[in-house]
Amino acid sequence: MASDESESVGLLAEIARRYFIEHETQDTIGRALGVNRMKVNRLLREAQDRGLVEIRVRFHSSQTREIEQEFCDRFGLKNLLVAPDAQSAELRRSNVAMLVSTYLESNLKENSVVAVGMGRNVAAVAAVQTNRTFQSINFVCGSGGASEAGEEGNADHICRALARRYGGTATTLYSPAFVPDADLREALMQHETIRRTMNLARSADFALIGIGDLGPDSHMARMGWFTEDEFKRAQASGVVGDLMGYDFFDRAGAPCNAEIGGRVIGLSRDDLRLISTTIALASEPSKVTAMLGALRTGSINILATTLSNCLSVLELAKKDK
Template sequence: MDIFEENQDSELLTEIAVAYYQHEQTQEEIAKRFNISRIKVGRLLKKARAEGIVEINVKYHPIFSSRIEQQFLQHFNLKRALIAVDHQDETEQRQQVASLVTNYLSTLLKNGMTVAVGQGRNVAAVASHIGVFPEKQCKFISGIGGTLRDGEFIDADHISRNLARKFNAASETLYAPAYVENRETKHVFMQNRVIKETLDRARKADIALVGLGDMNENSYMVQLGWFTPQEITDASINQGVVGDIAGYGFFNLQGHSVDTVMNDRVIGLSIEELKQIPCVIAIASENTKAMAILGALRSGVIDVIATSASNARTVLNLLKNQP
């Protein structure tokens, strides 16, 4: 596509977006006006959102959000609970949660701060969120080594670089793989001076941005080949593991750390090291993660939780039924 065609495409997307969102025309009306199908109108509106022509920030009524947050603050030692509106589409849900985290991070960041960055789709959604970011003289640093997944940039280094670009800040790479085959290999990497110094700086971070995972046989950890489905199942059934913080720190429903065979394969900050960071922001947008959220909140590691209203209500209901 040449520049002229790109401009035409962008103009069409803008016209359709204005007609739908500003002039409140129906998709049927827009289809007739532009002589295209209603299905194509829907696709173009989705493309307008994806390309940043349209940015949607949906919020609950402040009283509703405040009530949920206050209940969380009463039960857990939290600074904030960021509750996003529910959405059936998983990608849209992730973006809604990411929007809240981005706004909060923008107000929290101060010059001179360091942010330890985790991995995963929820943290990546924060880094890819479209918006205007205040310039900060701070540093984003990888809190876990690198990984690769076709078609998705979910590794900590990629996320850290994206965040640094948005805030016109600095970024530091952890020059190590996230996953190794055994404890001995991990020990060798952890003795490397460059790796040790980077992790030491990550341990002293002011903020950590991490994802929460659940014990799912189809999780990206299994898809990456880090752990087998059998190992995930064994940790869940036999050891009571309900989730992980940052992709590898495993815990049970009571929030206690669980020592699994998986703990000795990942190079990154441990749960205990994350606990020493003043503000740990944990993100869990998927509606399968209520149990993981509850366990993580009980661990004492999390200072700010970002999730959906559906997850928040489920967590509160679990509290009523749990001793």
Template sequence: MDKSSQYQDFELLTEIATAYYLEEVTQDEISKKFGISRIKVGRLLRKAKEEGIVEINVRYHPIFSTQLEKQMLERFPISRALIALDHPDDDEQRSQVASLVSSYLASNLKDNMVVTVGQGRNVAAIAEYNTIIPPRDCRFICGIGGTHRPGDVINADHISRLLAKKFGGSSETLYAPAYVENPEMKNFLLSNSTIKETLDRARKADIALVGIGDMNENSYMVKLGWFTPQEINDASLNQGVIGDIAGYDFFNIQGKHVNTVMDNRVIGLNIDELRNIPCVIAIASESTKAISIIGALQTGAIDIIATSARNIRTVLSMKQ
């Protein structure tokens, strides 16, 4: 197709889309006006969406979100559901969810509070979300060790420092690797007084920020070398693992812990320890994580879920 023909096609698509979506002309009226069949009008309107000429965004009224949250509170042992508008772009979706968590923290953080910080893109998005927040004299503590990826913005220590800067508080590093080769090495490191004291303070936090992961071959854990794609598939297909909390504590659809090759190799807070923190906020923005969210909610460790309306609708349709 030459440029002239392509331009004419786009011009027709734009004219028809404008008539239908903006001027509220019916498809029958468009059919008569342009001398084409009613069926072809429908095809051209679909093509206008495929070509990006038409973008449809559904804006949820606050009452709609309130109703979804009410249903979530009736079905799961949580105190809040922070529900963001749907967006097709993953980065923008994370930002939408992060804005709700940032607003919640801005309203609920008090001086002298302690916040345990996890790792991952969804937790990092909260620290990176740009907004004006009244300063709080609070403390952000790493709830998991560090990873050997220089400049990695989804490392817990990096996130903790950004949150401290954002809220005007202070940050405490966990001076240990997140992952070690064997349980003996983990026990050795946990005997170090500096590491032990930091984890003790993290366990006594008022709030925890953690991500929910799904069993994905392209996951953060595979990129770090903690899991091979084959081990991810084995855990999913043969052990019934559907997700993780905080990047390594794995569970099935009933929210029960499942033993994996990761057990006793990660230095950080586990689900049992998170249960003792008064307010655990779990963040999962991606549309692939609905099933993982169900399992995570049934662990009993989560107090607030932050995700998209799409995920919430899927969770509610599956959890009858």
């Protein structure tokens, strides 16, 4: 049975290589391999379903080039990664993740260190099939862990998944993500094990982080770390979003931590500024205001989101003048 499986995978890979890379027709492939055209077509679909083939559409136009330039000029970004829009939240997240994965494949180098945050958008990057692997990339947790997040939502799980995709190793931050008060957080941050891992994360070449908001489906709300009253007080004080669950900010990007800040063990906005390439992912239309505030913090230099979100962010920014 194992031999049949191996032969089947080999046939699928050969057909996919001839069709997608060598650009042979299905008829030509069928004649060369002794199968009919209908079977070639079926096996090509099977190769995609089994993950042997991944089709990536590079979304670019004169419109997106203009938007990228405006974002770079207005917010001081290195780059803007613009994904096509989609009806479902899952597909929007996947489209954004594919762009980020392609960027990493092109820009990662051996011995790079990548600090990794938590959340669904960051986790989606680890689900993308890669076309390039490395030997010595180190994916290090940029925040502690939380049982409420489940495996997929935790930075540790995401780091391990990224290491499997890209090659290299994963470094765990042996700490809870959330603690009850700022004093306990500061004490834990001085622990030698935690301090060593945090220093490694601060020295990273790249960071992958999400942008949080205070909506009912936000990561913070799903974690249950803050009460409804705390959320309301935070919103009343001007909070529109967060970076890494630690640094909350208002629409102008100014720190706004009085109500619910300082309770998560992870990289701060100042730490992120030390990292040469900090990529923030946000696929949800509900995060447009949070994206604007995050861009104004000066802590991120690449934003990955959808086209409609880009247009909405620019519209909000122009209203503030």
